[in-house]
Amino acid sequence: MPLSAMASPLMALRIFENMYRHLPAPCVSISTVYPNLLELSFYEDADGFETWCQVLGIPLGMVAHSVHADGRTSVMKAVTNYSGGPVKLICFTTIPASEEARSWVEAAS
Numbered sequence: 001m002p003l004s005a006m007a008s009p010l011m012a013l014r015i016f017e018n019m020y021r022h023l024p025a026p027c028v029s030i031s032t033v034y035p036n037l038l039e040l041s042f043y044e045d046a047d048g049f050e051t052w053c054q055v056l057g058i059p060l061g062m063v064a065h066s067v068h069a070d071g072r073t074s075v076m077k078a079v080t081n082y083s084g085g086p087v088k089l090i091c092f093t094t095i096p097a098s099e100e101a102r103s104w105v106e107a108a109s
Contacts, residue, residue: 006030008085009038015083020055024048026089038082042091049076049091056080056087071095 009030016023026040026048042049053063063078076091 001032001035005032005035008036008083009087012038012083012085012087020052023051023055026052036085037088038085039088039090042089044093046076046091046093049089052089053078056082056089058089067095072097 013028013030024042024045024047026042026045029039029041031037031039040052042052053060058078058080062080063076066075066077067073068075072095074093074095076089076093078089080087080089
């Protein structure tokens, strides 16, 4: 696969660097598996995720929320089209343990 297959996400990244350089920096991923997709990931930065959603015009109602099976990781995902291809935003944040769970762990130690 030629690098040109990734033209859409690379162009979006160039535009973002030019127009939104003041925004929080996400982890950036472009893959040969999905060469047209630009993925912006945020770890423990829900504010950064929400800022990018606002800038890209993604309404709050279009953000999918879920929790990993361990019950300790919250996930937010949103997809929009930009510069001719999909841009996926994803955010992972830790869910604080409840008071009861913390008390149990402290008592066990």
